[in-house]
Amino acid sequence: MNGELIMAWSDWLTLFGHYLLLSLMSVGGAISTTPEMHRLLVEQHQWLTQAQFNESIAIAQAAPGPNVLFVALMGWNVGQNAGSTLAALLGVLATMVGIMLPSTTITYLAAQWGHNNRHLRGVRAFKQGMAPVVIGLLISTGIILGGANHDPATDWPLWTLSIGAGLLIWRTKIHLLWLLAAGALLGWFGLV
Amino acid sequence: MLHCNGDNRGMNHFIAPERGRPASLADLFFSFTWLALQGFGGVLAVIERELVERKRWLTREEFIEEWAVAQIMPGPNVINLSLMIGGRYFGLRGALAALAGMLALPLVIVLLLALTYSHFSGHPGLAGALRGMAAVSAGLIAATGLKLAGALKNHPLPLPWSIFLCLASVLLIACLRWPLFYALLGVGSIGCLLTWRRIGP
Numbered sequence: 001m002n003g004e005l006i007m008a009w010s011d012w013l014t015l016f017g018h019y020l021l022l023s024l025m026s027v028g029g030a031i032s033t034t035p036e037m038h039r040l041l042v043e044q045h046q047w048l049t050q051a052q053f054n055e056s057i058a059i060a061q062a063a064p065g066p067n068v069l070f071v072a073l074m075g076w077n078v079g080q081n082a083g084s085t086l087a088a089l090l091g092v093l094a095t096m097v098g099i100m101l102p103s104t105t106i107t108y109l110a111a112q113w114g115h116n117n118r119h120l121r122g123v124r125a126f127k128q129g130m131a132p133v134v135i136g137l138l139i140s141t142g143i144i145l146g147g148a149n150h151d152p153a154t155d156w157p158l159w160t161l162s163i164g165a166g167l168l169i170w171r172t173k174i175h176l177l178w179l180l181a182a183g184a185l186l187g188w189f190g191l192v
Numbered sequence: 193m194l195h196c197n198g199d200n201r202g203m204n205h206f207i208a209p210e211r212g213r214p215a216s217l218a219d220l221f222f223s224f225t226w227l228a229l230q231g232f233g234g235v236l237a238v239i240e241r242e243l244v245e246r247k248r249w250l251t252r253e254e255f256i257e258e259w260a261v262a263q264i265m266p267g268p269n270v271i272n273l274s275l276m277i278g279g280r281y282f283g284l285r286g287a288l289a290a291l292a293g294m295l296a297l298p299l300v301i302v303l304l305l306a307l308t309y310s311h312f313s314g315h316p317g318l319a320g321a322l323r324g325m326a327a328v329s330a331g332l333i334a335a336t337g338l339k340l341a342g343a344l345k346n347h348p349l350p351l352p353w354s355i356f357l358c359l360a361s362v363l364l365i366a367c368l369r370w371p372l373f374y375a376l377l378g379v380g381s382i383g384c385l386l387t388w389r390r391i392g393p
Contacts, residue, residue, distance in 0.1 A: 028372045029268045059305050062322050065228045065298025066235055068268040072299055073306050092299075100291075103267025104275055108287055110265055111258075111276045124391055129384030130260035131253075131347055132354045133376060135340050136361030137263070138236070142334025143366040145233065146327065158327045166331030169241075170338050176230050176241060179328050187324025188317045 005047065007082040012094055015040075015047075015078065019071070019098025024106075030068045030099055031057075041074060052077045071099045142166070157192040211248045213281055217289040220278050223247070224293030229301075234329040235270040235294075237336040239277075249277065252343040264376065270294070348390045349383075357383050 018040050022033045034057070041048040048056075056077060060070035072092045079091030117123050146162040165179045186192045214220045227238045236259070243249045250258070262272035271294060278290025312318050344354040361379045364370040 024266055026266045026268070027264070032372075055306075055309060059309055060302055061233060063298065063302045063305050064230065064232055065302065066231070066268055066270050066294060067233070068271060069295070069299055069302045073302060076303060076306060092303075096295075096299075100267070100271070103265065104271065104287075104291065107262065107265040107267055107272040108275055108279060108284070111261055111279060114261060115280065121388065121391060121393060125384050125388035127257040127260055128348055128391070129387035130264070130376075130380050131256045132344065132349075132357035132383050133361045133379040134256060134260050134263055135337050135344070136358040136379070137365060137372070137376070138337030138340065139334050139358075140337075140362050140366035142330050142332075142337060143362070145333060146330030158323065161324065161327040162331035162334075164331070165328040166335040166338075169237075169332050170335040173245070176238060176332065179332070180230070180232060180325050183324035183326075183328035184321040185324070187320035187322065187327075190316075190320055192320070192324050192327060 005078075005081040005083070007047075007078070007087065011045070011047075012090065014045075015075070015091070016094040016098045019095050020102055023099045023102040026099070026103055030071055037071075037074065041078065047078045047081060048074060052081075068099065072096045157186075161186065161192050211251070213249055214278075214286075217282060217285060220282065220286055220289040221293040224274055224278075224290045225297050228294045228298050231270075232325045232329050234333045234336075236273070237329075237332045239270065239273060240336050240340070243277065249281075252340055253346060256340055256343055264380075348387055353386065 022030070022036055025036070026033050038053060042050055042053050053074070056073035057070045060067055060073055063069065072095060075091035075093070075095030076088045077091070078095075079085075079088030082088075082091075114123055114127070118127075142162075146159065152159060161183060165183065168174050168179060169176070183192075214223065223242070227242045228235060230242075231238045240255060244252055244255050258276050259269065259273055262269045262276060265272050271291065274290040274294045275287040279287035282289065341355075341358065344351060344358070347354050349357075357379055361375055364375040364379065365372065
């Protein structure tokens with residue numbers, strides 16, 4: 001982005017306030033609120049370019065750690081566009097504290113309440129009754145990630161790698177890092 | 193504070209292996225840092241591997257129960273799960289230590305990657321490596337689901353019912369691509385209602 005972006009204090013507060021609200025709506029993860037973030041950052045205020053928005057998500061997904069860090073990268077880029085590393089750090093603070101504070105507070109209080117009332121029939125029915133669907137969700141996530149943008153005809157080595165890694169993890173105690181390293185090497189040399 | 197939830201499946205006590213717990217806040221912080229660093233798109237599966245299978249801080253059943261709560265609450269599920277596990281041992285301080293472990297070092301790494309992104313974004317080897325790691329992660333997540341499905345044997349619902357609900361959610365989420373919210377609400381509420389009736393007053 002050429003031309004420095006001017007961020008007034010009221011803009012920082014707007015950014016922070018929006019992320020506080022998005023946090024409350026982020027059932028299913030922060031990634032489910034990206035359309036809303038796009039509207040605010042790219043369309044409404046032009047605080048980020050489309051490319052910066054996409055890169056923030058792509059880099060966070062490639063990096064180790066929770067995917068929610070894409071939010072920090074958005075804040076970082078907003079600050080960079082405003083012209084300084086200090087502003088970038090302020091951006092990280094505003095977006096990350098915003099997206100984390102409400103949801104973690106609610107989750108913590110709900111978990112404490114659930115733990116203190118764990119003998120109630122309703123609490124037990126909820127926690128145990130959700131088991132089949134959350135297990136199904138995990139299997140589904142694996143299927144969706146494994147199948148994303150892959151054509152079985154040409155990408156069968158990737159499928160084989162996914163299935164092989166899955167079998168090893170299911171049936172053996174092998175450390176995950178060995179498998180990730182093997183996947184990285186195979187990919188680096190263009191074998192998958 | 194160990195949380196005993198074997199109340200309706202007392203048999204478990206006989207086969208329960210020795211269990212662990214975090215030694216300190218620092219142990220929590222570094223454990224969560226270490227597992228966050230192994231999570232390339234699949235932190236949840238790493239938490240299961242490290243905390244259930246290796247360290248035995250939680251049983252499979254407890255992991256599934258905590259995760260159901262983490263999933264249904266707003267916010268990223270792995271972040272919610274971490275703070276719940278931290279909070280279970282050391283209250284608010286434990287929750288903050290786990291949260292900090294999960295975020296601090298990965299945040300630094302992701303910012304460094306962003307700063308150097310233009311240098312590596314076009315590298316074919318690196319793109320391949322990321323593709324390979326993503327494929328491994330996909331297998332890892334599905335395998336974790338299959339492993340946890342073993343816990344359904346101890347579930348209050350009869351095994352065929354649990355398996356049916358599990359398959360129904362795979363069908364809705366992975367094949368029909370229903371929005372997660374509706375799948376959780378639909379199949380989840382049936383599961384909760386049936387369990388409610390089975391466990392009795």
